[in-house]
Amino acid sequence: MKTDITKFTDWCEKAPFWTDMRAQAIIAQKNKARLENPSFNKHEFLAPEELAKLGNPAPPLDLNVLPGDNSTVAARVKRRHPYTLPDEVIEAARIIAESVPQIPTGDQPDAYRPAKLQRPMGGLGRFGDGVEYSSNSTAVESASDGPNDASQVAKRDYGYWMADMPQLGASPYAPAGYKVWRNVKDFGAVGNGVHDDTAAIQLAITQGSRCGASCNSSTIVPAVVYFPPGTYLVSATIIQYYNTQFLGDPHNLPTLLAATSFTGGSVISSNVYTGDNEEWYLNTANFMRSIRNFKIDLRIAPAGTYLAGIHWQVAQASSLENIEFYMRYNSDTPGNTQQGIYMENGSGGFLADLTFVGGNFGAYMGNQQFTTSHLVFVNCNTAVQIHWDWAWTMHDYIIESCANGVVVVGGAGGGPDKPDGQGVGSLILVDSIIANTPNGIITTLLSENSTSFLLQNVGFFNVQNSIRDSASNRVLLAGGNQVTLQSWGFGQVNNVTGTGSSQFVNGANIAAMPRPTALLGSQYDNMPSPNIFTRRRPRYSDVPQSNILNVKALGAKGDGATDDTAALNAILAGACNTSSIVYFPYGVYIVTDTLRVPIGSRIIGQAWSQIMGKGAKFQNEQAPRPVVQVALPGEVGIIEIQDMLFTVQGGTAGAVVVEWNAREQSPGSVGLWDTHIRVGGAKGSNLQYEQCPKLSGQVKAGCKAASLLMHLKPGSTAYMENAWLWVADHDLEKITKDQIDVYAGRGLLIESDRAWLWGTASEHAVLYQYQFSQASNIFMSMIQTESPYFQPTPRAPLPFTTGLFPNDPTFSNCAATDAKCFASWAVRIVDSSAIYMLGAGLYSWFYNYNQACVTTNNCQNKGFEVEQSQDIWIYNLCTKAIVEMISPLGSAPTLAADNVNGFLSSILAWLQGAENLSGPRDFAGFQMYPAEWVQNEFSGPATCKTALQQTIVCDDYVRSFTNEGYRGSLQNKTRMDSVCHADCGKSLASWVNHVSTACQGYNITQADPALPGGRMWAGYNETCLVDPANPSVYCNELNPNSDLEYVYSRCGITNRPTALHPPRYLVPASPYDDCPTDSWYTTPSQTTCDDLATQHTISSASLFLANQNRLPNCAATTVIPAGTKLCLPPSCNRTLTVAGTTVEECHALEANRTLGLAPGDIVRLNPWFGFECRDFNATVPVYGRVICLGAPLGEFDVGGGVAESDTTTPGTADGDDYGYGYGYGYGYADAGETRSDAQMLHEFLQTASNFIGGALYNF
Structure with missing residues (x-):
């Protein structure tokens, strides 16, 4: 009998159930330790030999320690040491998953899907009747290909066009046969909720030389992993590789169901730990990822293992969109530790349209900077917990029936466990609602070096404590049935005084920016203001294949070698004429001349399909030329671009990578989503380490790669969501990330009169990263910049020439001895108005590749300039290693040293330009030509x-x-x-x-x-x-x-x-017979100078000056007899009869805005009035009352380039002649x-x- 018991025990210990149980218990300890002791970003650039070690595998999970063991080994297990799951654990979890019915329980609703896209039939001259996007959006009409009746809103019978059409996407640099598109069912996934699909899904991700362990990064092998509708049972973590998109079917969101036997830290992971702080991918360079259109269900998975739906540790060009997370309710399962998102660090990124139901944490997050929009939390224990950041903009959060809304841990200084200051630096919560939740916001605002926190347009409904300080257990803002905040904050505020100094606001109302109607969407009930407008990417989910133009099927190659310019331009022209969508399967599409995107275009790529400018037409810096031109100047309508990447093959010093002229016909009708600009660092760019190594001692001509990354032209509007403009600082194809010197003159130049920038970044351009020049009505959410690592070698603006684009900075005010002055501007605002910035992270990490200046916080002197601009509202400005945080022209700067807040310097609000003109020049200035x-x-x-x-x-x-x-x-x-x-x-x-x-x-x-x-x-x-x-x-x-x-x-x-x-002056050679205009007029009856001047649109003074020997004067009482022959001067096109004769009345004319005059115009157009109109009262009675309001020579007569065959020869003067010169006066000509x-x-x-x-x- 004893022997039988021993055999039974041995069998139990080897059984899958026992293995899985033990693994889950150990993993729970490790996940808990990772949650409680997250790793933080390191600003030091790792040495190549350190980077090469990141792919080393972690040790296998040690199963020899029982959960109740208190030994030294057990203590070690409970720490956050990384692990690799042994094969027996993976197999045990699979066996159990397939042996036990995996049916979620609970009453969580399963209907948190965004409204379906509806698109109108026919041309793109207007939007349709359908409404889509998040609940805070204005009812934007969008395009369709079917009848506009209610039945079309319902799901179509046909499938998803992207999955059904031939898969032609291919990477020209990948091994032969490499597949970009991967349908998980082609790799063995079943999707029936019974079969364990973990291995099949992972196979779909990894097949074909993908960039996993020991890779770090690569642009060569992108992939789209597609999940058809279904329920995919998984028992272990799915690892998303670098440069990968997970795409769920948009008609019927697929579900990833975590099994009861699940082992691991998350259902999906974007990175894999190989040491306590070492991983497959460098967290701040974990680019190019997206997951969208999924349900992730944790409800039957273990409740106590700190399991997350997604481990999202990412950097730029990353996104989560349209995902629903379902977890256990803590009220049903006390002690539940499930969480929707676990994010410990990184440098991201963009999240939108996410729903969290249940869970201990809806989202547990930390990152350098982030934009998140339209996140919904229902019945979570804590909706959002932020454990560290530098800057974060949270927009349109809806928190309903949670125990706690937003919990901010630690403060900016972090506390004794974070001696490096890596705490929570700053947050903005805007356009958000917290309802039926006892504690709206919990933080530690009253502690020293606290988090900067701004709330704008936030409502608390049926909340016991709106804002509570947990350290002092003090209520900072009481709750109630309805508490709304227009603008409330806690942090350093730089007011309108212009002194540059900041004052600490200890939880009080803060001046709120205006909200121009043109920038707004819809308004929630009982809220102070409408939300800032948003529009999510168009899904095109219900479009039949007949309305999709596949560029490869129509002749474009995308092979990185063939010139596709003509083919693509023809396809784009045809598509907008037929109201079709243009689909770019993955490829590298070479264009040797401008790719013209006509108004009416809708473009969608695959895994960031590349348009690569190449060749002689982009090489001349003195003649910049767009690689991609979006619409022609003045065109109004629709432009939609998503999942694309625009780039160049160097050297292309004259390239303007994207020129944007499109103007919306309704809010958000011209925009781009998840579309990026990359210059250098990638295979095929000819701008890698071999061509452009750092510190080469010279600027290599072939490494000057762009004049300007993106230009929003005058008259344009734009909606941009998740756009990264990056001049490469390292080679993406090398695991050692060798640094490179690639040069692009300018980042993002904005001259628009309306734009939304949600989650954008611009990095490493020479002159500036963002410049607003004569721009207005611009909204930004969490912009991010970095200065070039090589500066000041060479010193900006070198190696580029200034003056080729509006308001180029010249750096002429920098003293020759001040090398740190010759560094790229992060932001410049010049001659602009109505600029609204909700979050900015502006960083400078190097001085000629040396990082000692990061410690002393002085890698460069200035980073943010404001000149001759007003209605400028800057919130949550965060900088690193820039001496002056913001430098208004001619005014006192705001110093970083006076606003240190944890690891960075931050100010909650900079308001010097809010009400007054900021950075005024000594002269506003004027332009020579209209x-x-x-x-x-x-x-x-x-x-x-x-x-x-x-x-x-x-x-x-x-x-x-x-x-x-x-x-x-x-x-x-x-x-x-x-x-x-x-x-x-x-x-x-x-x-x-x-x-x-x-x-x-x-x-x-x-x-x-x-x-x-x-x-x-x-x-x-x-x-x-x-x-x-x-x-x-x-x-x-x-x-x-x-x-x-x-x-x-x-x-x-x-x-x-x-x-x-x-x-x-006009001194005729013959007093009576000469008329330089050859325009004679004989009065048919008696008249006056004023009447003649009005009749012929000339000034009465110029009439007198042209006829001084024919007229005694031009006073109002002077009568000109019938039959008087007069010389008529040139028309000035617009005149005005003045009433007064005083200097003050002259000035009042210029102040009358209905006349369209600028200061000085009256004298400029009528110079006989003298300096500052001082002769106005003397000349009007003599010269008459009709004055010019336009140029005496009328409209400009434009001449083109001078042709070789031009034989026109101007006449010569006799030395006593006179002629009309340019502009508003007369020109004298000497003999010959x-x-x-x-x-x-x-x-x-x-x-x-x-x-x-x-x-x-x-x-």
Whole structure:
């Protein structure tokens, strides 16, 4: 009998049940230790030899320790040491899973799916009637291919087109036969909830040289793992490999059901621990992942093993979307430890449309920075627990019937167990509801170095404690049936004072940003404001294959070698004409000229299909050219782009990777989702370690890879969600991640007048990462930047030329000895308004590849500049190793050292630009040519248009210098100092030089486009010449009469002519017979100057000046007899009859916005009024009351490039003639001079140079 008992015991110990039970008990201890002691990010870049070790396998799980054992071995087991599951454990879990019915129990609802997409039939000129997306979105209409009746909202009978069509996706660099698309059922998965599908799913993921252990990263072998509808029983963790998408069927979400025998830490894991802090993939470089369209059910799995639905330890270009998590209720299972998401660290990322039902934690999260939107938590013990971060923006959270809503652990300094300060730095909760939950928010705000916490548009409904401090057990904000917060916070606030200093706000109302209607979506009941608008990616789930254009089936190759430009442009043009969706199966599609995405395009890729710009057309930095152009300027309608990657094959110094012109027809109708820009570091880019190693001692021409990553052009709008713009800092194909020097001039340039940026990042561009130039109505949620690792070698802006794009920073204000000034701007806001930033993480990790500056927090001096902008609202600004957190032009900066908050520096709100103009220039500035005309009518190249629109930062009086002639003294020392400001001279020089270079060969009104700027520069140099012996005295003030002899003697100029040119007024050669316009008019009856001026759209003053020998004056009472022959001057297109005659009334005209005038326009268009209208009251009674509100020469006559066969020769002057020059004054011509283009400019400026000793201007 004893022998039988022994045999039975031996059998039990070897039985699958016993093995599984023991494994689960040990794993529970390890998972608990990992949860309670999570690892944190390391900012130090690991040495290559350390990176190479990351793939070493962890030891097998030790099953020789019983759960109740208190031995040393057992104590070790209870720590978070990593493990590998032995084969016998995996097999035991499988056997049990298939032997016991796996049926979830409980009353959790199973209907948390987003509304289904409905799309209208026909063309894309409008949206349809269907409504989709998260509940906070405006009812955006979206496209369909079926009738617009209610029956079409129901599920279609046909399948999912992406799964049903031929699978043509292929990686040109992968081994032959490699499959990108993997249907798990093709690998043996059954999906019936009975058969254990773990091994089959893992096989679908791993087959074919995938990037798993001992890989670290690779772009060569991407994969989409598709799950058809069904219930997939799993008994061990599914490991998602690098560069992989898990895609569930969007019609009927597949379920991943964790078995009762489940062993492991999570159902899906994005990384595998091989040591306490070592893993397969470097957490801050764990890029290119997504999981969407799933249900994950943990309800029958063990309740006490700290099992998570997804272990999500990721970096940029990652996302979780449209996933439902089902867990046990803690009320039913006391002590339950299940959790939906476990995220311990990383550098992400984007989460959206997730639902958590039950569980100890809905989501347990920590990461450097993150954007999360529309997360729903129902009946969780704790909905969200944040254990560490640097910055996080949580948008549109709905927390219902949980015990605790949001729990923030530790504070920014972390506490004694986190001596490196890796605590919770800052959080924003916005547009969110917490209801029927006893504790809304639990945190430790009252402790030293606390978390910065901002709540905006947040409602607490039937909540006992809205906000409670757990350390002091103190209620900071009481609950109630309805408590709503417009804007409430806890942290450092930099107010509107402009002093740069911050004040600590200890839990109080904080100024709330305006919410322009154009940026808003729908509003929840009883909430203070509508939500910020969101739109999730279009699913196209119900589209028949007949409406899908597969580019490979239609002739595009995507093989990384063939030029696909013509094929793709033809397909895109045809698709928008037929209202079809363009599908790019995975491939590398080479384009050697611009890929044009017409308005009406809908594009979807596969595992981030690549469009790669290559060739000579993208190589000229001085002539930037878009690789991908999204719509043409002025086009309005629909653009939808998702799952794409835009890149280049270097060297392509002139590439603008994406140029965006599209304008929405309704909110969010032009956008991109999960679409990224990558420059360098990948196979096929020719920008890897072999071509561009770091610290090579030179800038290699082939490593200059882009002028600009992305440009949102003037007039465009954009909706961007989860977009990463990355200039590679390391080689993705090497496990050692060898660092590289790849150069891109600029990151994201925004000139739009409306855009939403949800979860975007821009890294390693030379001049800036984000620049807002004349932009407005821009919303951002958690932007992230890094400066180039190689700077300041070379010093910015090198190796690029400035002036090719609007408002390029020149770094000219940096002292030569201040190397840390020559570093890329993280953010610049210039001439912009209505900019709203909810979260920013701006980091600088290196000084010429040295990281010592991270410890001293001074890798660069400045990172965020604001210039001449207002209505700027910056919340939750977090920086690392940047001395000045934010630097308004000419104002006191906000210093990082004064705002240290844990590992970073952070300010909860920066409000200096909220109500007042921030970073004001000494002069607002003006543009030489009307912007609308330049953009829409001038036919020159983009670089020329940019140069023409460069703001001239000068006193408005300088505009009058377009008139030729000697300007003389302004007879006002204060105004002279203003006109002669040094910045004006620099600005004029920059404008002329850039226009001369960029617009060479193009004409405006048959003259060189640089002519008016050249005249201004000459006038500036002439007017502002000073006495060397007394620099406070302007030489023009010393000119007593009509020659320059005295000026020369005082200014040290010799051997120059002393006679001045004649004044630049109309002095006809023949007083009565000459009319330079050849436009004569004989009065049919008696009239007045004012009547004639109104009739012919001219000013009465110019009528008098053109007829001084024919008219006594142009006073209102002066009658012109019938039969008087008059010379008509050029029309100015727009006139106004003035009533008053005082200087104040003159100024009031400019202030009248309905006239469309800028300060100084009245004098500029009517120069006889004199400086600041001082002669207005004297001239109106004599010259008449009709003044010009437009240019006297009318609209510009645009000339194209000068052709070789152009034989047009301008006439010459006789020395006493006169002619109309450029702009708003008249130009005099000497004998033999021509009145045309560049020669006129050269001769005029040479004349100016001669009479002021050559010191004025050389063209």
